[in-house]
Amino acid sequence: MKRRAQTNASRRTPQARRSKQAKVSLPPLWTRKEIRLRVNGVEYTSTVDVRMTLVDFLRHELGLTGTHVGCEHGVCGACTILLDGQAVRSCLLFAVQADGAEITTVEGLGTPERLHPLQEAFRDHHALQCGFCTPGFLMSTLAFLRENPEPSDEQIREVLAGNLCRCTGYQGIIDAVRDAAQRLRSGYGA
Template structure:
């Protein structure tokens, strides 16, 4: 028999703690990636990195270590560089995300990408998306960086190919190019 209101369910006065939302295993979220709104029903344990790659199909963001050490998954969350493997997609509800795909196109590279090409700032390219997103945020804050500052910010991104010399040269040159375009 269907339970109806008429059965006189007693309504207890709500205690403070009962106002609180109940924990859930899935959630519907809406967030913006590179200017496009994405709405999806996701498991709450899905990392933002996996959301970007699997739900939004943007595979430029790479996953290396998946515990915050290698920096390959670095993206911008509301303008700030963060590790997308160290937060859950559900935490990005309402946020503006930008990924490496937002930088330039093959025909019209971003000055940062041009500098990396010209200075051999990459070999296999696996770490490159994270390095580009880290250094982009850095150069916006520090348009006249010293080599020491450049090396300090790059310490958050592991590259196993280049030995970093080309990367440092690329960031130094990118700073000059970006000052020119600003």
């Protein structure tokens, strides 16, 4: 994307000081910025307030409400998505930071009629109750199983510790992840 001249000079920014600056030209300052990104394979272009978190952008601008907001301080993991293939907290990123990125959310997995093997394993092992934390667990697990196709229980617990669930006591989730690893290894449903 082409750089625009600096927009929206801030009331708190000392313009004068900046002009003293030397040879290197300053990158622009933004309060709103156009971003372009791919979410679940679909290209989006949007202009966003720079302070809008990525999760708010996904939910409220793109209408992808499968990603949930549980704490907005990076602990609960309900907002976990894949950013360029890696599981990250979308409440700790601003939408502007995702400019040019490839994002996968829970909507990018299976459909109710055709669940992804991971989702199927979650269903089979009663790995969800209220379902609010579930998308975050799925996304954390998806990235994890790509890196660790044959995880130990200890490794499973360790990665799941990055997401909080208040309903299940985790056992169903652990069982589901163990089973999903097997299903994915055997190419089931892939």
